[in-house]
Amino acid sequence: MDITSFAWIAWLVLILIFVIIEMLTLDFVFLMIAVGSVGGLLSGLVGTPWWGQLIVAAVLSVLLLFFIRPPLLRLLKRGGDPAKSNVAALIGMGGLVVSTVSRTGGQVKLAVGETWTARLSQPTPLVVSGAATELVPGEHVVVVAIEGATAVVVPAPVSTGTDGITERSAS
Template identity: 65%
Template sequence: MDVVSSYAWIAWLVLILVFVIIEMLSLDFVFLMLAIGSLGGLVSGLFGLPWWAQLLVAAVLSILLLFLLRPPLLHALRRGGDPARSNVDALLGQEGRVVQSFGHDGRGLVKLANGEVWTSRLAAGGASPGPALEPGTTVLVTSIEGATAVVVPAGNTSA
């Protein structure tokens, strides 16, 4: 038995520890599969396999786990997720009322149904195509561009 094989168990333990720590930070099951593969390498080393065979066992086991066990685990983890939209997605399609009239440049202030006041512009890309949007006019949010809500009058959702 050569020196590399006799002390390979230490390298496997270090690898397992490093992979588990990284997995705790990433929570994506990739490094967990690598840690389990390394555990296979450690066990094969305890049965007296040479270092290259230990490496082969660890690699094959890791690849099999990545492609066969990880996808169902991720699916099971995400199954109970919250279906509610959040952040910008929750604002799309939301109704609001004009607080400050839209000027000739097509910009104004809108208070959304959730109570937030946003700087906004008309979705047409510039000046108001029809009558000016006065305070109290109902609008719909079509998109968010940075800190600006892009809106259309509630009766005109084609843009």
């Protein structure tokens, strides 16, 4: 009895292993390899020698990985939640200075109600001299970055209210 006559058992075991790994990773890589292995199994059932079965499985797996997996991943992620979360949600958020904020420290209360340690952003070449060196309690700020547990802030832009009074916006 020839060992190649039992190759179908090896293919079934490989397919089962790849499907189990895929269920643990959920990345479609092992699913594509499992489907490629099905191609190897089918080619063996029609009488292809073992080395031909391996070639069919390998080529089919590579084709699936490069041409089927990317669209599947795009479809899977297409319906994702577009809302920003965590640190990304804080960038651009307005706040109010609670404790004097300078380039070294201070505290702000963000629009979501959280009080954060804050520091004033370093001036950029676009900022003309006269940029604030510290902000006093009650001033409005906007978060431009988060560095660890510190919100990096800049003074909120000045806008004219509906009643003609100039005020800082809290975004």
